[in-house]
Amino acid sequence: MPFDLMSLDAPFAALKAYDWGADAAAFKTIDDAVVAAHGDAVLRADLEKRLAMILGAGTSRAAKEYACRKLMMIGTAASVPALAALLKNADNSHMARFALERISAPEAAQALRDALGSVQGNLRIGMIESLGGRGDAASVPELARLLSADPPVAAAAATALGHIHTPEALAALSAADPLAGSGVGRAVVDARLASAEALLAAGKRVDAQRVYQTLADAVKGKPGAKAVELAAARGILACLDTLAATS
Secondary structure, eight states, X not given: OOOOGGGGHHHHHHHHTOOTTSOOGGGHXXXXXXXXXXXXXXXXXXXXXXXXXXXXXXXXXXXXXXXXXXXXXXXXXXXXXXXXXXXXXXXXXXXXXXXXXXXXXXXXHHHHHHHHTTOOHHHHHHHHHHHHHHTOGGGHHHHHHGGGSOHHHHHHHHHHHHHSOSHHHHHHHHXXXXXOTTTHHHHHHHHHHHHHHHHHHTTOHHHHHHHHHHHHHHHTTOTTOHHHHHHXXXXXXXXXXXXXXXX
């Protein structure tokens, strides 16, 4: 049976006036509609339009966060403009980017990339994390540039590159100093190891072994690098064990 769109009028009116501490029981109808929308394009479009209106001016942070959570589940490219408008707002940025991270439309990734150049501090780190979470290959050039930014941003960029399994991402990590201070080197090492593990899991043993070996060579004999050398050596052995098992 098609969902009755008129039944959403009262819950959305309540949501528009909602704030922390108020009764959220009225939103069960919206919750049910979100579930039903996965098989109903008309309902989905209607919900997106209503939720986007909640993200506009005049509603509380609580109401906006609720709307963002629902758009994580049913959002499409149609939701992107309303979510993107919140990315520069410290109160709403994180929930908006979480929604954009989970919306598969390319417009969502573009919104995150656009925001990356216009926010600073923790908001920028958040954009970096979401681009890494999406495995966004198009963001690799900018993330590579940010490896030379201030330490928290550089470390976040390294971690994100470790989630983007492309040759370009790995090349950027390979050019970064695995022994840099302020936590950046550790992030670079972890990202290179994560890339190698992903390659090995994908059956690309030779490529994975190369990553482990180049990391081992980069830190060989350098002060404080023993743990990195050991991790790389274990990775090389894992590649060799995989080869032996398949021979």
